[in-house]
Amino acid sequence: xxxxxxxxxxxxxxxxxPQPVLLNPSDAIVRVDTTTICGTDLHILKGDxxxxxxxxxxxxxxxxxxTEVGSGVHxxxxxxxxxxxxIKSCGHCINCRxxxxxxCLGEEGVAGIGWxxxxxxxxxxxxYVRVPYAxxxxxxxPDGSSTPRRSCFRTFCPxxxxxxxxxxx
Ligand SMILES: [Zn+2]
Ligand SMILES: [Zn+2]
Numbered sequence: 001x002x003x004x005x006x007x008x009x010x011x012x013x014x015x016x017x018p019q020p021v022l023l024n025p026s027d028a029i030v031r032v033d034t035t036t037i038c039g040t041d042l043h044i045l046k047g048d049x050x051x052x053x054x055x056x057x058x059x060x061x062x063x064x065x066x067t068e069v070g071s072g073v074h075x076x077x078x079x080x081x082x083x084x085x086x087i088k089s090c091g092h093c094i095n096c097r098x099x100x101x102x103x104c105l106g107e108e109g110v111a112g113i114g115w116x117x118x119x120x121x122x123x124x125x126x127x128y129v130r131v132p133y134a135x136x137x138x139x140x141x142p143d144g145s146s147t148p149r150r151s152c153f154r155t156f157c158p159x160x161x162x163x164x165x166x167x168x169x
Pocket of ligand 2: 089092093094095097103105
């Protein structure tokens with residue numbers, strides 16, 4: 001598949017990379033239908049985010065279609081249209097249970113850091129992406145909304161809801 005790959009400060013390439021595969025039972029594979037370029041990506045491309053290593057597929061926002069689910073995924077099925085949150089959430093750790101998803105202690109990426117896509121694991125500026133903790137990190141889109149309208153939600157809602165506030169009890 002094709003993906004936008006970080007190649008070090010000031011360098012990137014749109015290139016062929018291996019298709020992602022399920023690594024854990026809670027994973028899903030999502031075909032990316034639309035994605036964005038975020039201001040954060042510009043900082044990464046300049047080399048301002050040293051945790052992003054050469055070879056990393058960039059992108060942490062997207063709308064897509066589930067193409068594969070792991071054996072531990074219960075709330076999603078192949079064909080579901082979903083918003084991909086920039087923030088992982090395992091749903092089980094004390095921080096997730098407290099609504100502090102941006103500090104999820106799940107081991108994917110780094111424990112305690114919620115923003116993993118295009119940062120600590122491969123991201124969404126690609127034809128397909130592997131999503132860990134899929135039941136909690138993907139949001140099914142309601143029927144009837146257009147893809148552009150869905151696209152407006154893909155960054156603001158997950159980021160702001162998960163990073164800046166606690167959900168209502
Ligand atoms: Zn962003
Ligand atoms: Zn968690």
